[in-house]
Amino acid sequence: MAILQVDNLHFSYEEKEVLKGIDFTINKNMVLGIIGANGSGKTTLLKNISGYLKPAAGDVFILGKNIKDFTIKEKAKYIGYVPQDIVYDFEFSCYDMVMMGRIPYLKRFQLERKEDRDIVRECMEITNTWQFKDKSIKELSGGERQRVYIARALAQKARILLMDEPVSHLDIKYQVEILSLVKDLSLKGILVIVVLHDINLASQFCDEIFIMKEGKIIASGSPGNVLTLNNIKSAFSIDVEVFENPITHTPYVIPSLNGKEQLKVV
Numbered sequence: 286m287a288i289l290q291v292d293n294l295h296f297s298y299e300e301k302e303v304l305k306g307i308d309f310t311i312n313k314n315m316v317l318g319i320i321g322a323n324g325s326g327k328t329t330l331l332k333n334i335s336g337y338l339k340p341a342a343g344d345v346f347i348l349g350k351n352i353k354d355f356t357i358k359e360k361a362k363y364i365g366y367v368p369q370d371i372v373y374d375f376e377f378s379c380y381d382m383v384m385m386g387r388i389p390y391l392k393r394f395q396l397e398r399k400e401d402r403d404i405v406r407e408c409m410e411i412t413n414t415w416q417f418k419d420k421s422i423k424e425l426s427g428g429e430r431q432r433v434y435i436a437r438a439l440a441q442k443a444r445i446l447l448m449d450e451p452v453s454h455l456d457i458k459y460q461v462e463i464l465s466l467v468k469d470l471s472l473k474g475i476l477v478i479v480v481l482h483d484i485n486l487a488s489q490f491c492d493e494i495f496i497m498k499e500g501k502i503i504a505s506g507s508p509g510n511v512l513t514l515n516n517i518k519s520a521f522s523i524d525v526e527v528f529e530n531p532i533t534h535t536p537y538v539i540p541s542l543n544g545k546e547q548l549k550v551v
């Protein structure tokens with residue numbers, strides 16, 4: 286049975302159609318990267334998969350069950366969502382924020398159990414956020430906060446993890462640490478779908494990549510098959526050079542100057 290199946294998905298914000306017939310099936314755990322130009326529909330696709338937005342047409346199935354038929358608690362056990370950076374206007378401690386990931390596992394009014402505290406601690410340790418446990422989420426930098434959101438999603442122990450630009454605020458060390466963690470999670474039985482702006486990080490860490498353009502998936506497959514001159518030009522309207530990353534042997538993409546003179550700073 287497919288882990289995730291998306292059939293003919295369409296979505297519009299009022300008049301504007303943003304997803305124009307998305308179809309794919311994922312049968313194995315992996316890190317799937319979604320790349321594409323600003324406004325191509327990446328976040329909207331994640332929000333439709335998570336059930337947060339309701340498609341105008343089409344369906345999303347998780348392990349054979351239509352997302353429409355999940356209760357909110359059930360959905361949270363199957364899908365963890367790491368949003369783009371949000372600054373909440375309330376004073377939750379980071380510990381409480383991560384503990385929220387355990388709510389789907391607690392009965393109404395039930396206090397957290399030792400098992401929940403252990404999971405929260407473990408998830409905060411692996412994201413290197415235990416040091417912030419007593420701090421308010423508002424006091425953290427964008428990158429630190431992002432790691433707390435990742436810890437919360439991990440505490441949910443979800444089958445599918447959706448991440449919307451999870452490393453865009455992180456410095457290079459944490460980018461690599463978080464994406465390595467993500468890779469590790471996929472090997473331990475989680476399907477991770479991650480929107481990335483950095484094509485080279487996507488190439489380095491993702492098993493497969495979707496390229497989106499104007500609400501459609503225009504290319505899908507391994508980084509080597511997808512990150513071609515033509516696909517990148519089509520999606521981003523830019524000429525690039527594609528080399529081989531000497532460590533991962535996946536494509537390494539740099540913008541081509543295309544005959545343009547470099548700006549001279551004097």
Ligand SMILES: Nc1ncnc2c1ncn2[C@@H]1O[C@H](COP(=O)(O)OP(=O)(O)OP(=O)(O)O)[C@@H](O)[C@H]1O
Pocket residue numbers: 298303321322323324325326327328329330
């Ligand atoms: N709440 C909204 N109401 C109306 N239009 C929206 C809303 N959210 C997004 N859009 C529009 O839908 C289109 C797709 O947006 P989306 O955020 O899915 O793109 P994206 O590929 O994730 O972009 P980015 O790379 O800039 O984050 C854009 O044109 C955007 O302006």
